[in-house]
Amino acid sequence: MSHASLRDRLLERLEPVEVWRADRRAVRSDFDLNPQAERPLAQLRPAAVLIAIVARADGASVVMTRRSDSLASHTGQIAFPGGRLDPGETAAQAALREAWEEVALDPASVEVLGLGDPYETGTGFLVTPVIGWLTSPPDLTPSPDEVAEVFETPWDFLIDPVNHRRDFYDLDEGARRWFWAVPWQDRYIWGVTAGIVRALADRLYGDEPRADAAVAEDAA
Template identity: 75%
Template sequence: MSLETLKTRLAERLEPVNGWRPDLTAHRSDFDLNPKAARTVKDLRPAAVLIPVIARPEGATVLLTRRADTLARHTGQIAFPGGRLDPGETAVQAALREADEEVALEPKAVEVLGLSDAYETGTGFLVTPVIGWLDRPPLTTPSPDEVAEVFETPWDFLMDAANHRRDFYDLDEGLRRWFWAMPWGERYIWGVTAGILKGLHARLYGDEAQPVAAADEDAA
């Protein structure tokens, strides 16, 4: 029952794939919690991430990765599979390609249900979240150059607003940067990844009269 209601909600409330354009306006961003921060990049670079929702019998989960410690930027951070769009690619094509390259997630195993709100990062990317449905747990193999670990986090944890918190760190200039965080066990889900999940929660449950009850209906 819960998997059926969740899949139905996703299909009904996500943006249709054919509504995507490379010049989409970001509905959410790193600047939502930091309105005084300067935007240093005017021309945003298009990117996409795949949010793989896995329909496990005991309850839906979301596949996430921990970035390799050898990467030049954002080492060790929790992320979705994804990256920049290649010339001529759509967001869906890029998200599926990156998931295949990063964790060997076969595109044919993913049923794309739609798109969540485009997200502007502080580093100048316009990220389109692509939500994919997997009927069974996938076999994945992390690319050692990009991914240190592949893991799953329960959907009901990520969609419980009680687990969404605002954290911060202080910059050298004396400024304070705020961000969303969803710590799960020893894994610290934060920044763009948490911001995208926060946006997905708002899209799915934000206009519900009783959002907690609606999220519970979809949860295990």
């Protein structure tokens, strides 16, 4: 099968990596669904994630991880490989480095196609999604200190807006917090990860009259 349609769409609609700057402003955020929530006053800390799309013969898929239960925060949550930028790094460099450290994804096997919308988290990070392309399935090994499991999610399921839903939880003081979620099989993809997925879907397919059909064509 050919993945030319998806790759062409990504190249056309993503931002070039050259436009990245450390002082970029957020385009999407956790606060989109929670406009009344209090925002952190401190300067946002730069971070990046790698959305690695694998051009498998039976359909495109996306590399994702389940965070280790021993981490200090966000234990057990589904995420893209990624983390904070080191001094002097670009978003693309940080995303590739983190993917190597977390799941041993060889940076040389990844063609970086572009950037998604900068995303502000409720914990004070500005996350740049870096979209990469892999022409063959990678041989991945999770780092036990950071990652409990590495797996792939079908692109057509993950990115199709029909599979995105708004869920919520209630805080102790009674406030309600809304977030995007993309449940897949027995995995609950939610929070920042799902918010980034939703933003990417809007960027790629937001003007399509039949987004589901366009997604299915691209994933074939």
